[in-house]
Amino acid sequence: MRASESSMRQEISASASAPSPGLDRLAEPAVRFGGVSLTFPNGTHALESISFSVRHGEFVALLGPSGSGKSTLLRLVAGFEAPSSGVVQTSGESLGYVFQDATLLPWRSVLANVELPGQLAGVAPEQRRARALAAIARVGLAGFEQHLPAQLSGGMRMRTSIARMLTVQPRIFLFDEPFGALDDLTREKLNEEIAGMFAIEPFAGLFVTHSVRESVFLSTRVIVLSPRPGRIAAEIEIPFPYPRGSELPYSKEFTEVTAEVARRLREVSR
């Protein structure tokens, strides 16, 4: 574990060549919510009049109390749910989705789990293996290819889950509160690494969390949602440049922004 936690950021800076998105791409949103409302068949009114968009190079944190429909927004992007009214548009580019749990298949090794997307897409075995090995190295799990999920720590399982999504080379990257079950240190490390990936390949990102600190650390913009039915209660631009390092949370500016976001969250949670 120790050894594996160490070198993900270096790996990234060493191996990844950033495909810089064209200017036209930057102009049109990768994800757009237009007046989205959603009421589930059981009568739960989850979302109300949600409108915002995410462009490439934008990393939006969705922050809100539980039951505010944060995860549901991601499920709408992935097409797992359909809005009751309004539209959810995506650019149709490759979509990565890191779930709340690692959702690894317990009967498959790390390598076989990371190969799954390629396998289902019919990618030739050698090619998908090479891609999977690269992704595993990128999240710092080289040497653990043949391990089974049950033999890994929680943090390593999440890394495997991230590696699996990296193989689809996501241009739109969704994170559904992925590190909620991890200890603080592991969580911070993984956040730094996610921020590092974003710095190198500016995807269009959506990150669901209920941690103020996490939302500010990762994102270019925090959207605060109100309790059910979720509405956008506040949008706060986060000014810090990337790459963001582990020292950022201890700066005065960070503390100020965090306090502001926390204040807005407290307002809606009342």
Place this chain on the structure above:
Amino acid sequence: MKAALRAPDTATSLDVSDPGRPKRLRLRQSPSRARVVAPCLVLAGVLAAWSFASHVLLDPDRRFLLPAPESVLAQGLLRGADLQEMLGALVSTSEVALVGLVLSIVVGVSLGILMSQARWLEYSIYPYAIVLQTIPILAVVPLLGYWFGFDFQSRVVVCVLVSLFPLVTNTLYGLKSVEPAHHDLFTLLGASRWQRLLHLQLPAALPAIVTGCKIAAGLAVIGSIVADFFFRQGEPGIGRLIDIYRQRLATEQLMTALFLSSLLGLALFGVFEVLARAIDRRRGARAT
């Protein structure tokens, strides 16, 4: 739907001692030793009570009702000719049980898969799977005789009929026990129905299917012995020997045959038990 989603009753009632999940029951000290010693004590107690009943409670001229353990051993198990006959019969019974079990697994798992593919299929088939379980096997014996003859084939059919239900229900239950998040993952990755079945549902259902096999194995052995009583042509099975011993009041041999046939059930159960433990060990308890 609701009924099908529930773990089949047969699984829970026959599986209470499933050693795959011993954590809650584990004794405080040296669980492995306790696991050997405790059943041995029970065995000793049963043998003592048995001897007592045979030697003390029973009148000598009525002792044939329950011969003492040592005479069962001496006249049943240790008499070469009888044992030979019984082992031969046991082989024939095993053949029937094994062929029946394999057929039952193939048919049961296939039916389970079929039912998992569409609601309407599940709704169409499930009631008849229950009916199958409630048919008194005695009542269909004459029909089976007409259709399949009075030897091997009919005995195999009886095995399939009695062992099919737990396989169907366990397979279906297992296929439906896939975590919703895993289904989301496969949806996200654009998996076809076939890919979802092959790479997600079937592997996820494997432990439940093995549990089904475990239950079905015992039932198949019972089925093949019961079938021996009715379908008497061809190689005699252990069930037929039991019937012959009954007529001769040869209780020692009767009891020996009984032990041998339960050994067969135990052996089959053991195979699936080992398989189930290997799967459990490999996957770990808390992997997601």
